Amino acid sequence: MDTKNVPLIKTKRFWAGILLAQFILFYIFSKSEYWISFFDKLYDVQKNFHIRIFSWIPFSAGDLFYILIGIFLLVQIMNIFRKNRRKKALFRILIFLNIIYFTYQIFWGMMYFQNPIIKKLASQDKPNVEKAKLLALKYLKKAGETRKSASEDKNGVFVIKNREGLVQEIIRRQSFLPNQIISKNTLTKISVKESLFSNIMSYTGISGYYNPFTAESQFNSNLPHSIIPFTIAHETSHQLGFAREQEANFVAYLTGINSDNPELRYSAEYFTLKSLLRYIYTEDKIFAENLIRQYSPAMKRDRAYERNFMISHEGRLEDFFGFTNDLFLKSNRQEGSVTYSYFVNLLLNYEK
Known part of the structure; x- marks a missing residue:
């Protein structure tokens, strides 16, 4: 693939690099008491806000979210086996993984590193x-x-x-x-x-x-x-x-x-x-x-x-x-x- 005339943000290499950078960044955060305390306080602020948004829904919105994720990933994995769709499918998966990983770590992942009870x-x-x-x-x-x-x-x-x-x-x-x-x-x-x-x-x-x-x-x-x-x-x-x-x-x-x-x-x-x-x-x-x-x-x-x-x-x-x-x-x-x-x-x- 000739990437010279393609904006960097639209390349798979860029998003793979961002994902790797996230792994390293959150690993560093997990070793810092300051950042662990920051994410702990952030969760204390946002938890009631998130509950208010989704608690009124009579069924599990989170389960529906997981089902939609499963469908999306299944479609993209199937597209990987199609030569004319492979590049776009890999590109979408990388962007998706970046978004999901970042959101998970911000909302929850760093909570595992709190000071033990x-x-x-x-x-x-x-x-x-x-x-x-x-x-x-x-x-x-x-x-x-x-x-x-x-x-x-x-x-x-x-x-x-x-x-x-x-x-x-x-x-x-x-x-x-x-x-x-x-x-x-x-x-x-x-x-x-x-x-x-x-x-x-x-x-x-x-x-x-x-x-x-x-x-x-x-x-x-x-x-x-x-x-x-x-x-x-x-x-x-x-x-x-x-x-x-x-x-x-x-x-x-x-x-x-x-x-x-x-x-x-x-x-x-x-x-x-x-x-x-x-x-x-x-x-x-x-x-x-x-x-x-x-x-x-x-x-x-x-x-x-x-x-x-x-x-x-x-x-x-x-x-x-x-x-x-x-x-x-x-x-x-x-x-x-x-x-x-x-x-x-x-x-x-x-x-x-």
């Missing part, structure tokens, strides 16, 4: 199995008691009766988060949507996700109801400004653990108990299995329903998404998707 806690001890056992016994009792106040379906399985009330309670409880740990501007409202991909998500092992382009929290509406309240609290913790997965779990725990809403409180207590048991199981399998046998009859029904749901949706799609999600987490200063030690570490130090 663990550094804000008075105690920063490493996880201890014996302490985790004591805490697991505590949450076994708490979850069993809270479960008595929750609603059930005809099969005696936990069911959410008022999802709108649940969402409003999450907003209310976020305003009570401890300021010394959660130094974020509160949300005026939260944008929670059922994912348009719920049926597919059931086979991926993904319970929910946050869309940084529309500030929407999506969740899998097909999940067992015992999982959904904590999932919503987790995704809205991302909306609040916590990018790391296990820190979003911790903020969701703080949101739900003292709630007056039994649906939210039980889901938070139950998630906490399961996370502790996963951690304990690696060190003392017998203790973990014995504690599971001590579940209340209602909790055993919930656990059986969850297990049956997971077993019926197992497959290679879950393995693929688990692998890719694991890579994504590790590339953003996080533990892998199956590791709960950081959440347990935060939990134990906070409780201490």
